[in-house]
Amino acid sequence: MNVRSVAVDRVVDRFPAVRRIWTARAVGHRLLPLAIPLIVLIAWQCAASLRLLPVQILPPPLLVATTAIDLIRGGEIVDGLRVSLWRIGIGFAIGAGSGLVLGALLGLSRTVEAYCGLTFRLLAQIPSLGWLPILLLIFGLDETLKFVLIAKASFVPTVIATSESVKQIPAPFREVARVLQLPARSYLRRLVLPATIPGIFSGLRTALSHAWIALIVVEMLAATEGVGYTMVWGRTLFQIDIVIVGMVVIGLIGLAMDTGLARIEQRLQHWEARP
Amino acid sequence: MDKITRRSFTAGAAALLAAGTVAPAATDTPDTIRFGAFGAGFGQPYGVATFGVAQAKDFIANEFKDTPVKLEWTYLAGTGPAVNEGIANGRIDFAQYGALPNVIGRANGLPTRVLLNYGPTTIFGAARKGLPIHSIKDLKGRKVTFQKGTILHWAFLRALQANGLSAKDLTVVDLKTADQLAALAAGSVDASIGSSSVLSLREKGIVDIFYTSKDIGLKATGFGGILVTDQFREKYPDATRRVVTGLLKAVAWIGDEANRDEALRIWSKSGTPYEALQEEFHGQSLKEAFNPLVDEFLLAQFQDVVDFSKSEKLIRSDIDVKEWVLAAPIHEALASLKLEKFWTPRHADGSPKA
Structure with a gap:
């Protein structure tokens, strides 16, 4: 199905160069997503100027910007991000990697589904943070704790998305493949991958956002470095501007990671659609 | 339900506005006085040190017996930083918490004044x-x-x-x-x-x-101030005086060795075991330990915490400790209670002034 949509896209977009002309209207359209952030920023500035909230609770945007520059120059942001991204890199690789494997097995094999389906669905119900108290006792505060929690947070959505996508490969396609006696490699490459990539990738994007949430929360509760900890420290010092800088950084990094995954997904689809 | 017409809406809004502007001037006693302090970390609605006893033995409530004033006591599990937040959003009038968060709050512009020393925390x-x-x-x-x-x-x-x-x-x-x-x-x-x-x-x-x-x-040894917000102090000078009087009565009660056991029992309601408190104060004169005076020693201790916070980069702006403490209320209360001689002022190094 996605094969067709890509094809249709190509037919409609016969003159890709035409699309790149920057008319005023096109530029305006591209700026639309910035409208709400801009409104929020103006409202924030107004609220701060009118002192609707004490400055200790709602610092003006300029102070937050200054703090952001200080934190970037002082290296706190970079150090925090390095730690946080390292944690999410390892945790997500483990969680999503094993999630893909289990998800594919659950989708392809009824035996695996019969053995593991119930247990998996049961464990999936317990939120990642519900594991924290006991994991804290087992692993202490070391990096292992963060890896395990992030891996768990990204594992569940990946498994669900992968197994569902595999199960939803249309039955006629499978039958055709069987009739043609496609070898396993071609079966995977020509049928399973193209049919499942959109589903799996939307699962991976969910997984990454869950992982990011788990990371920030575990850093706020049980860590001594990382972006989440920087925010807690800002709260302790009663410097809410640091907390807000942390929120902005978390938002931007999360957005960047999500966009990155979406780009990869597009690339893969084009690759699969190539005749 | 009636439909809200434009006229009724305008009338209601006007009434609200009028109520909002007139109410504060109508009385100079507050409806409620909100006390906030660090909790012992066990989530109990009881506290330690001066606030703990002042609440349990009604020392402040008795000062307001002839008024309809209500007292509210909150002990925050988030300790000092949470108390600062409570002060910032106007939910706390009087606060008892550690000197370091005292300093952090003040350095970030919280309008507070130090009224007295709440007592010691053994580390x-x-x-x-x-x-x-x-x-x-x-x-x-x-x-x-x-x-x-x-x-x-x-x-x-x-x-x-x-x-x-x-x-x-x-x-x-x-x-x-x-x-x-x-x-x-x-x-x-x-x-x-x-x-x-x-x-x-x-x-x-x-x-x-x-x-x-x-x-x-x-x-x-840990210590900290009992602070009042400028807003409350300026609006309700009489209530502020009564609160300080009640607090001093509580500290004097703690200083009477005959009450030691009862004081420990009151503090143990916070969740810290009685035996632990017994050990904490073992061999200490409670009267000396809970010396509430705003003396050279307290100023020196606060100055030390300010210097520490600056060198550890916990605060961004300096604090003038002398300007921050407000000794007048405690001196008035000591005089009215005839307790001027009860506690001995200390030198900056902690030794008693003869």
Whole structure:
């Protein structure tokens, strides 16, 4: 199905160069997503100027910007991000990697589904943070704790998305493949991958956002470095501007990671659609 | 339900506005006085030190007997930083919390004044059972946990200093009390620094106590102020006077050795075991320990915390301690209670003035 949509896209977009002309209207359209952030920023500035909230609770945007520059120059942001991204890199690789494997097995094999389906669905119900108290006792505060929690947070959505996508490969396609006696490699490459990539990738994007949430929360509760900890420290010092800088950084990094995954997904689809 | 017409809406809005502008001027006693303090970390609606006794023995309530004023007591599990937030969003009028968060709040512009000293918090050091840690000096190269940004932070680093060490000689792990237990149990840290609440870990057989701030004395003992917001003080001078009087009566009651056992029982309602409190104050004169005076010693201690906060980069702006404390209310209250001679003022180094 996605094969067709890509094809249709190509037919409609016969003159890709035409699309790149920057008319005023096109530029305006591209700026639309910035409208709400801009409104929020103006409202924030107004609220701060009118002192609707004490400055200790709602610092003006300029102070937050200054703090952001200080934190970037002082290296706190970079150090925090390095730690946080390292944690999410390892945790997500483990969680999503094993999630893909289990998800594919659950989708392809009824035996695996019969053995593991119930247990998996049961464990999936317990939120990642519900594991924290006991994991804290087992692993202490070391990096292992963060890896395990992030891996768990990204594992569940990946498994669900992968197994569902595999199960939803249309039955006629499978039958055709069987009739043609496609070898396993071609079966995977020509049928399973193209049919499942959109589903799996939307699962991976969910997984990454869950992982990011788990990371920030575990850093706020049980860590001594990382972006989440920087925010807690800002709260302790009663410097809410640091907390807000942390929120902005978390938002931007999360957005960047999500966009990155979406780009990869597009690339893969084009690759699969190539005749 | 009636439809809201434009006229009724305007009338309602006008009434609201009128009520909003007239109400404060109509009376100079508040409806409620909100007291906020650090909790012992057990989520109990009872506190320790001066507030704990003032609440339990109705010392402040009795000062307002002839008025309809209500008193509200809140003990925040988030300790000092949470008290600062409470003051900032106008939910606390009087606050009892540690000097370090006192200073952090003030440096960030909280409109508060220090009225009196709330009392001491003895600091204990607990090491994982079986480790060869018998004194502060043995912490060199070890992983030590405590909650940064609280008075423990200041008191512990001063204790290190007194032993020729600094925070650089060990790894500091910033954790809340409940997580410290988990970290100790899992072996992630070697020692924890806390108030008498860590003594219960010893009863559970997890740790050995290797240090108490009594070893060093007042220079490494936790302390803090009882603060009032400018808003409340300026609007309700009479109520402020009554509160200070009630607080001083409470401190004087604590200072009477005949009440020691009852005081410990009141404080144990906060969740800290009675036995732990007994040990914390063992061999100490409660009258001396709970000296509320705004004297040279208290000023010097606050100045030390300010200097510490600056050198540790906890605050961005300086504080003038002399301008921050407000000694007039306590002096008036001492005179009206005829307690001028009850407590001895101290020199900056803590020695009593003859």
